[in-house]
Amino acid sequence: GAGVSQSPSNKVTEKGKDVELRCDPISGHTALYWYRQSLGQGLEFLIYFQGNSAPDKSGLPSDRFSAERTGGSVSTLTIQRTQQEDSAVYLCASSPWGGGAYEQYFGPGTRLTVT
């Protein structure tokens, strides 16, 4: 079946602009995660959605970052007033459930470049 998809694959934006990144999880997966992958920094957890529960936003680096998940499926990560340090690959992952031992299935990522 189809895996996790993300769009756009690449985004170049000017400092100060807002950007929206989209994630389509695997159908039926209730858990959805956003991560940021910066050069040499590994993957950094940003936010987690589980079904219709309130999201875990504990990893968001600032209030410029927000995310929503509509209808328990598609998710959008929004970065307002982008800064150069926001340049990174943003990865989305989904999982059948939010339990600790479940595999997370990753999308191909969106490479964001802030100029």
Add this chain to the structure above:
Amino acid sequence: AQRVTQPEKLLSVFKGAPVELKCNYSYSGSPELFWYVQYSRQRLQLLLRHISRESIKGFTADLNKGETSFHLKKPFAQEEDSAMYYCALSHRSGAGSYQLTFGKGTKLSVIP
């Protein structure tokens, strides 16, 4: 706080040689550990998890709670093993959800 350490950024081995990618963790609870792999121009994918005690593509990893380690091993490296490898620890966040904390990754290069 939980932490995952992969001490080697880059590891180069010859084809046919043994491989060991190191991973150490710190976590006060009962750990659930994973190895994820990212091949060139492919997405990140699960390689193995400690709870399954499985061997995937000839790789194994044993959880050593005494040494807080979860090293990834393969007796004979193949060229197709060249990739970026991430060790990850699943844990509950303060908000109650399960999160993965990743190490910074080790790039494995297998020399023909």
